[in-house]
Amino acid sequence: MERTCRNTELSIKDIGKEVTLVGWVSKKRNLGSIVFIDLRDRSGIIQIVLDGSFIAPDVRNEYVLQVKGVVRERAAKNPKMSTGDIEVLASEINVVNTAKTTPLIIADETDALEDTRLKYRYLDLRRPCMQRYFDIRDQIKITTHQYLHEHQFIEIETPMLGASSPEGAKEYLVPSRLHHGCFYALPQSPQMFKQLLMVGGFERYYQIARCFRDEDLRADRQPDFTQIDIETSFLSQDQFLEMMEGLIHEIFMNTIGYDVKLPLRQMTYKEAMDRFGSDKPDTRFGLELHDLKDIFKDTTFEAYKAAEAIKGIKVDNIADKTSRKVIDALTLEAKKFGLGGLAIIKMENDELTGSFVKFLQEGEKASLIKEFDLKNNDILIISAGAYNRVSPLLGSLRNKYAKELNLIKDGTFDLLWIVDFPMFERDIENGQIVATHHPFTRPKDEDLHYLDEDVTKTLSYAYDIVINGYEAGGGTLRIYDQAIQKKIFDILGLSDEEIEEKFGYFIEALKYGTPPHGGMAFGLDRLTMILGGTDNIRDVIAFPKNLSGVCPMSGAPTPVTQGQIDDLGIFFKEEK
Numbered sequence: 001m002e003r004t005c006r007n008t009e010l011s012i013k014d015i016g017k018e019v020t021l022v023g024w025v026s027k028k029r030n031l032g033s034i035v036f037i038d039l040r041d042r043s044g045i046i047q048i049v050l051d052g053s054f055i056a057p058d059v060r061n062e063y064v065l066q067v068k069g070v071v072r073e074r075a076a077k078n079p080k081m082s083t084g085d086i087e088v089l090a091s092e093i094n095v096v097n098t099a100k101t102t103p104l105i106i107a108d109e110t111d112a113l114e115d116t117r118l119k120y121r122y123l124d125l126r127r128p129c130m131q132r133y134f135d136i137r138d139q140i141k142i143t144t145h146q147y148l149h150e151h152q153f154i155e156i157e158t159p160m161l162g163a164s165s166p167e168g169a170k171e172y173l174v175p176s177r178l179h180h181g182c183f184y185a186l187p188q189s190p191q192m193f194k195q196l197l198m199v200g201g202f203e204r205y206y207q208i209a210r211c212f213r214d215e216d217l218r219a220d221r222q223p224d225f226t227q228i229d230i231e232t233s234f235l236s237q238d239q240f241l242e243m244m245e246g247l248i249h250e251i252f253m254n255t256i257g258y259d260v261k262l263p264l265r266q267m268t269y270k271e272a273m274d275r276f277g278s279d280k281p282d283t284r285f286g287l288e289l290h291d292l293k294d295i296f297k298d299t300t301f302e303a304y305k306a307a308e309a310i311k312g313i314k315v316d317n318i319a320d321k322t323s324r325k326v327i328d329a330l331t332l333e334a335k336k337f338g339l340g341g342l343a344i345i346k347m348e349n350d351e352l353t354g355s356f357v358k359f360l361q362e363g364e365k366a367s368l369i370k371e372f373d374l375k376n377n378d379i380l381i382i383s384a385g386a387y388n389r390v391s392p393l394l395g396s397l398r399n400k401y402a403k404e405l406n407l408i409k410d411g412t413f414d415l416l417w418i419v420d421f422p423m424f425e426r427d428i429e430n431g432q433i434v435a436t437h438h439p440f441t442r443p444k445d446e447d448l449h450y451l452d453e454d455v456t457k458t459l460s461y462a463y464d465i466v467i468n469g470y471e472a473g474g475g476t477l478r479i480y481d482q483a484i485q486k487k488i489f490d491i492l493g494l495s496d497e498e499i500e501e502k503f504g505y506f507i508e509a510l511k512y513g514t515p516p517h518g519g520m521a522f523g524l525d526r527l528t529m530i531l532g533g534t535d536n537i538r539d540v541i542a543f544p545k546n547l548s549g550v551c552p553m554s555g556a557p558t559p560v561t562q563g564q565i566d567d568l569g570i571f572f573k574e575e576k
Helices: 114-119 128-150 191-199 237-256 269-276 324-336 355-359 362-372 387-404 445-452 482-491 496-509 524-532 562-567
Strands: 018-030 035-041 044-050 064-073 086-097 173-175 183-185 204-212 224-233 265-268 309-315 343-348 351-353 379-385 415-419 424-426 433-435 462-467 470-477 517-523
Touching (some): 018 044, 035 064, 044 064, 128 204, 128 524, 191 224, 191 517, 224 470, 237 415, 237 462, 237 517, 237 524, 265 269, 269 415, 309 362, 324 387, 343 355, 379 387, 445 482, 462 517, 482 496, 517 524
Parallel strands (some): 044 086, 265 415
Antiparallel strands (some): 018 035, 018 064, 035 044, 173 183, 204 224, 224 517, 343 351, 415 462, 424 433, 462 470, 470 517
C-alpha cells in the first residue's frame, strides 16, 4: 500500500507538498459544498478536505482509505491537534476497505461498557488513548533493554514449563501428555531460576518475563502478567537500589519526560504502617494515622483497655456530610477488616459530638482536640484492636477520603522505597509463623540472633518501590549461607522430606559456591498503568481477562475435545 508519510509527520513547512496518506475515517462532516474527513493512523489525525469539484466515494466511519492530495494551511486552525495548522486538499480517494457500524465510539471518550470494549478489543485498541498506553509500554521496554545492557546485564529466558513450587499464590498447572498424572506449573515468577543463574556465574541477569498466578482478580491484577525480572551478584542492598533508581529515572524521563529526583527516600515498613496504615503508602496527601495509646492509657472504656493498638485519622471539614448512612458504611468497612466497629467523632460548635463521646473523659477530649488540631466541621475516626487490623483499616479509609475529597493533584508522582520488612509474620487466622516474602529472603545481619530468640523481631533485606500508592516492584537479597537457609526452613516447620520434595534441586545448587546475590521485579503492566494515568490494568494489556478471568473476545477458557482430554489421561469427577 503506497504511502509517502504518516499523518503527524506533516507540518506547516510542508505546505504545497503532494502526499499519499492511509488510515481510518475517524469522523466525516458534510457541509454541502465541502466535505471534511478526519483521517486517523497510528500517529494521529489529519484533516482531509474535499471541495465541491471533487466527486467522493461513499465514505463512513472506520472505512480504510488511501488519500492523495496537497498539503495546505488551514483557515481555522485547531491548536488541540498536532496537525491543527494544516489540512490535505484531496485529489484522489480510494476506499481500501469498508466497515460495519462499530459497537463503540472510537475516541478517547467512549460510551461503551468495559465488557463491550473487551469483546471488541481490536476496535478498542484503535482509540488514541489506548495507543498511547502501548507507546508508553514499548518505551519502558526499550529503556530497560538499553539501561541494563549499559550496566553489564545479560538477558536470559527461563522456562515457562517448570516444576510446581510453593510461592504464595495458586499455580496454573499444565498436564503432561507423556507422563500421565504429572504436571508442569506455569511460573509465578522466575524466582529460583534467576537465583540459579547467579550460581551459574552470570552475575547480572534480566528478563522481561511472563508470569502466571491463579488469583482472584481486581483492577490492578491479571492472571497472566509481565514483569521486568532482575538479579545481581556481589552488590549490597544500597548499591543495588541505587542502580534500580537509575533505571526508574530513565524510564520516567523517556516515557513522559518526568525528571525523578534521586536518590529516592527510604521509609521503613514499621514507619509506613504506623503513619499511613499501608506498606505501599501514597504520601502525596496527609490524613496520617496518629497513635492514641498514650491518650487512652487510663481509659474507662473497656474495649480500649486491652486493645493492642488505638489509632485515629482526622478528615477536615466534612462533619456536615457525615450522615448516619455514612457512619454505617464506615462501620461496615471496619467489619471487613475483622474489627467490631469505629468511633466517629465530630467537632461541632467547638465541642466533640457523637455517640462515642459519652465514653470519653474530659482530659481525653482535650488531648484529642490538641493532638489533631480539631476545628469545627472536622471528623475524627478512631479504631482499636489488633495492630495488623487497625492500621490497614485506617490506611484504607485514608485512601478513600483522598479520592472523594480530591486531595491528590493530577500529574504528580510520589516515589519511595519501603525497606526493613519483617522476615516473618503470624498468620492472622491460625497464629502460625509464615515467611513475609519467600523462604529465600536473607535476614538482616544484625538480626540473626533473633532467629534463636524471637523470630518475629527479625527484619530482612527486603524492599519495595512504591509509586503513587502502588507497589510497582519489589525484591530481596537472598540467602546464600546453607546453615541460615536450613534454620529458616526449620522455623517455617518444613521437614527434610518436604524441603527435598519442594526445593531439592535448588538446595543442592546452593552447595556449590553460591555468591551473595539479590534482585527484584518491576511490574511492567503496573508501571505502564501509573505512567499512562489510568487506574485499570486492563487498559495497558493488549488482550486482557475480565474480573471473572475470562477473555470476552476469544471466550477463553473454553472446553476442549474429549480426545484431547483422553490424551492427557485426565478424568473429571461429577459435581454433586
